[in-house]
Amino acid sequence: MKWMKRQQLAGYLFVLPSIIGVTVFFLIPLLFSFGLAFTNWLGPTGRDLRFVGLTNFRRLLFDGIFWKAVRNNVFYLLHVPLSVGVGFLVASGLNRRVFFRNGLRASFFLPYLISAVAIGFSWMLLFHPTQGPINQLLVSLGVRNPPLWLASTKYAMPTVIIIATWQSMGFNMIIFLAVLQEVPRHLKEAAQIDGAKSWQVVRYVTLPYISPITFFLLVIGTMNAFKSFGMIQAVTGGGPVNSTLILPLYVYRTAFRYYEMGYASTIAIMLFVIIFLFTMLQWYGQRRWVYYD
Amino acid sequence: MTRNGKQNIGQMVLTLIMIAAALIMIIPLVWMISTSFKTQPEVFAYPVKWLPERPTWEAHRKVWLGALNFVKYYRNSLKIAVLGTVGAITFGSMAAYGFARVQFRGRNLLFGLYLLLMMVPPQILFVPKFIMFDWAGIYNTHWALFLPTMFTIIGVFYMRQHFLTLPKELTEAAIIDGAGHFTMFRKIFLPLAKPTIVTFAILDFTWAWNNYEDALVFLIDEDLYTVPLGLNNFLLEYSIDYPGMMAAATASIIPIVLVFLFGQRYIIEGLVSSSVKG
Incomplete structure (x- = not known):
């Protein structure tokens, strides 16, 4: 009995520092922002903080920029399956007999660790609309009017998606590489003996076997896509004409450019709700394609 | 053939x-x-x-010795990243051990809360943290950056995963011997979990070093700027000085590339072992 009590106490002592920090820096601010979402607070200079009920939420319904940011954010999600897909292909390549495996693996993974601002600037020059090497290459290949990339409302988001895929792929690749090594040999060999072609082995043996990991990567990737900030803020700041404005940027802009801190909290709450809905959606969708043994 | x-x-x-x-x-x-x-x-x-x-070397000279000197940004970033990482590893490994290895009431509920908080986008915390930091008098100081960094949720999650994979007999045998949890944590778990801890030290350091948005929101004085903010500032000041911009960007990635070159094995294996297994 006494031992049990000591055990309890030890448990609390171990988690206590972390719990205090998480409460102060995550939980309280989170609850606080739920409250702020119902106020008209305009930042430290605007004195009178009033509760305005659902006014902010009503405003949100008719805020064209908010809905544009939602649409943009969903479009931006496209980089998640791309990055998971490319990550899988690269991992499959590295999982075969290949020279320089470690060096290759390192070069595929490195971008994942690099500062989004630094690398964003490098991509900005590469994609420079008139003089950038990418467009000069396209022109020399005979493309008459190459896309203006980050400078065009039409191509800015696809460009951002390319950069995001490039940066997030390494993580997916590393995880796939580890799981691929665990696919049991006898399963693949059994399929081959039954006359399966190599793509059929991938389709009917490998993919189902690794599907729980694919699912995990898609869920994490989606969550991160709704939290992205640095790279887009650095390369376009949400422009041109809001074409790359995603929700995290809109929250920041509303709070710290327009100082509408109450309304910014409302948008942030909606962002949280959207992340939650997408996660649930994926959770329920998984039974259609994820296999657990 | x-x-x-x-x-x-x-x-x-x-x-x-x-x-x-x-x-x-x-x-x-x-x-x-x-x-x-x-x-x-x-x-x-x-x-x-x-x-x-x-x-x-012109561009590099401008970055390191010019009006916006990167030496200052480096010092600031280093201070924040080191303090934040030391805290994150200390508190994070303790919490991970508690959640993985000690039975106590409310454990699953508390850990469930951590999982829920992992979904919270950092932007939702901008405004309330701005207000709280202002009240506490740490807005526009480095405290506003390294204090929150000391409490990592994702780190607790991954390290817990790893602690779960270590053999159960380890704890049981030592408990019967009368060793308390603190002795066991220090003498047995920390040495065993060293690779994981090194991994998270590296990752936390990287995240803190690259953290742009918190610096953008919570710092005003140019003297306090961290490397990503300094980099951004460089762009605002010398917008078309491309070699300068790239020299600043290069300066900002050097520590991360070095850390990666030396800790590659740790990072890759650590990430894999805590997200795939367990």
């Missing part, structure tokens, strides 16, 4: 394809470094000169 010969050719072809793909991955980095040694007119010369004809 023999089976072996065919295999070798296949291996060569695959290697070539993979090298081509890897080149695409590192071109933006190579471009960054190469441009930082160029003169302005040479930047957009086509075909691209990957090796500048007359490499110059």
Whole structure:
């Protein structure tokens, strides 16, 4: 009995520092922002903080920029399956007999660790609309009017998606590489003996076997896509004409450019709700394609 | 042709394809470094000169010794990243041990809360943290950056995963011997979990070093700027000085590239073992 009590106490002592920090820096601010979402607070200079009920939420319904940011954010999600897909292909390549495996693996993974601002600037020059090497290459290949990339409302988001895929792929690749090594040999060999072609082995043996990991990567990737900030803020700041404005940027802009801190909290709450809905959606969708043994 | 010969050719072809793909991955980095040694007119010369004809240190000199001096930003970033990482590893490994290895009431509920909080986008915390930091008098100080960094949720999650994979007998045997949890944590778990802890030290350091948004929101004085903010500032001040911009960007990634080169094995294996197994 006494031992049990000591055990309890030890448990609390171990988690206590972390719990205090998480409460102060995550939980309280989170609850606080739920409250702020119902106020008209305009930042430290605007004195009178009033509760305005659902006014902010009503405003949100008719805020064209908010809905544009939602649409943009969903479009931006496209980089998640791309990055998971490319990550899988690269991992499959590295999982075969290949020279320089470690060096290759390192070069595929490195971008994942690099500062989004630094690398964003490098991509900005590469994609420079008139003089950038990418467009000069396209022109020399005979493309008459190459896309203006980050400078065009039409191509800015696809460009951002390319950069995001490039940066997030390494993580997916590393995880796939580890799981691929665990696919049991006898399963693949059994399929081959039954006359399966190599793509059929991938389709009917490998993919189902690794599907729980694919699912995990898609869920994490989606969550991160709704939290992205640095790279887009650095390369376009949400422009041109809001074409790359995603929700995290809109929250920041509303709070710290327009100082509408109450309304910014409302948008942030909606962002949280959207992340939650997408996660649930994926959770329920998984039974259609994820296999657990 | 023999089976072996065919295999070798296949291996060569695959290697070539993979090298081509890897080149695409590192071109933006190579471009960054190469441009930082160029003169302005040479930047957009086509075909691209990957090796500048007359490499110059001019841009790097401007970054390190110019009006916006990176030495200052480096000092600030280093201070924040080191303090934040030390805290994150200390508190994080303790919490991970508690959640993975000690039975106590409310454990699952508390851990469930952590999982829920992992979904919270950091932007939702901007405004309330801004207000709280203002009240506490730490807005526009480094405290506003390294204090929250000391409490990592994702780190607790991953380290817990790893602690769960260590054999159960380890704890049971020691408990029967009368060793308390604190002795066990210090004498047995920390040494065993060293690779994981090193991994998270590296990752936390990287995240803290690259943290741009919190610095953007919570710092005003240029004297307090961290490297990503300084980098951004450089762009605002000298918008079309491309070699300068790339030299600043290069300066900002050096510590991360070094850490990666030395800790590669740890990072990769640590990430894998805590997210795949367990």
